[in-house]
Structure formats: structure tokens, C-alpha cells
Amino acid sequence: MKKFYFIFIILIISVVVISGCINQEEPKKEAYNFTKDGVEYTFNNNIYDSLNISIQDEKYVKASIDSAQSVIVLFNGSSLEDNSYFSVVSYNIVEKIKNYFVYSKGQIVDFKAIDIEQNHTIPGGSTVIFLRGPSTGAHGTSVYYDGNCIVNNVSIAPFNNCIVVQGTDYKNFSLAADRLILSVLDYKG
Numbered sequence: 001m002k003k004f005y006f007i008f009i010i011l012i013i014s015v016v017v018i019s020g021c022i023n024q025e026e027p028k029k030e031a032y033n034f035t036k037d038g039v040e041y042t043f044n045n046n047i048y049d050s051l052n053i054s055i056q057d058e059k060y061v062k063a064s065i066d067s068a069q070s071v072i073v074l075f076n077g078s079s080l081e082d083n084s085y086f087s088v089v090s091y092n093i094v095e096k097i098k099n100y101f102v103y104s105k106g107q108i109v110d111f112k113a114i115d116i117e118q119n120h121t122i123p124g125g126s127t128v129i130f131l132r133g134p135s136t137g138a139h140g141t142s143v144y145y146d147g148n149c150i151v152n153n154v155s156i157a158p159f160n161n162c163i164v165v166q167g168t169d170y171k172n173f174s175l176a177a178d179r180l181i182l183s184v185l186d187y188k189g
């Protein structure tokens with residue numbers, strides 16, 4: 001009888017241990033920084049979450065940045081809420097991409113911010129990173145190369161390469177900006 005109880009208890013413990021192992025979730029991958037060419041790039045978001053953001057025509061996005069002589073960060077300053085997002089997101093984009101140019105490519109590229117509400121002239125021959133926040137035209141959360149790039153009802157695409165970074169709220173907008181940076185830095189995870 002004691003032998004039966006002993007085997008019964010061992011079976012129950014085995015079932016509990018095995019079922020715990022089967023239902024156990026794999027831990028979520030997390031990384032907030034990495035090093036490229038001796039420079040540490042630190043992100044506010046989990047890099048793996050940013051890599052899940054859609055990026056269309058990634059080859060053109062990366063080529064547009066890589067071939068840039070000047071980069072214009074373009075935004076619509078009509079929303080106070082979006083302006084606060086633009087400040088943080090554009091700083092992160094410029095700081096990281098400038099470091100990429102200097103330390104990975106050995107180049108200095110001119111960066112300029114333009115509020116299309118204040119300045120309706122966009123110089124030609126630049127790579128334009130067009131920021132769209134939740135109140136200023138975002139149609140989702142993504143990064144894409146825009147071959148038509150319409151700004152204030154005028155296509156600027158014939159004169160510039162245009163990349164759109166958009167997000168439906170601050171978190172998504174920040175993830176999309178990080179996705180652009182990760183693409184430029186050729187980080188795949």
C-alpha cells in the first residue's frame with residue numbers, strides 16, 4: 001500500500017512539473033542598445049518591438065539615406081501635441097543618423113528641420129524625412145519610401161527623395177522612427 005501511495009505521489013508531481021514546462025512561455029527578447037563601428041546606439045524602445053513596425057521599400061529607404069548630401073526633417077507644426085512628439089523623434093533620428101554618417105561612412109551630412117506651416121519652400125536635392133503624427137496626417141504606423149511625396153498640394157518627389165515616418169500615437173510614432181534608424185544602421189536583430 002505504501003508503495004502505491006509513493007508511486008501515486010511521484011506521478012502527480014511528474015504531471016505538475018511536465019504541465020508547467022509545457023505551458024511556459026518563451027521569454028520576450030529585449031534589447032535597448034547595440035554597438036556598430038565603435039558607436040553605441042541606445043533606444044528608448046525595445047529594439048525588437050521596433051523591428052516589428054512595417055517598413056515598405058526598405059531598399060529605397062536605406063539607399064535614399066546612404067546617398068544623401070543633406071537631410072531635411074519635414075513636419076507639420078500645426079498641432080501642439082504632435083510638435084512635442086516631433087521634438088523627441090526628430091532629435092533621435094538626427095543624432096543617430098549623424099553618428100552613422102560620421103563613424104560608419106566617414107561623411108558629414110547637413111541636417112535641417114522645416115516646419116511646412118512656417119516655411120513653404122523645400123530645397124531640392126535633399127533626402128526628406130517627412131514626419132506625420134496622429135494629428136498631422138498619420139494613416140497608420142509605418143515607414144515607407146514615397147515616390148509621390150505631396151507637401152501642401154505640391155509634389156516634391158521630382159526634386160527630393162522622400163521617406164515618410166508616421167505613427168498613430170507617441171509610442172507608435174517613436175517605434176516607427178526607431179525602425180527607420182535600425183534600417184539605416186542595417187540592424188536585423
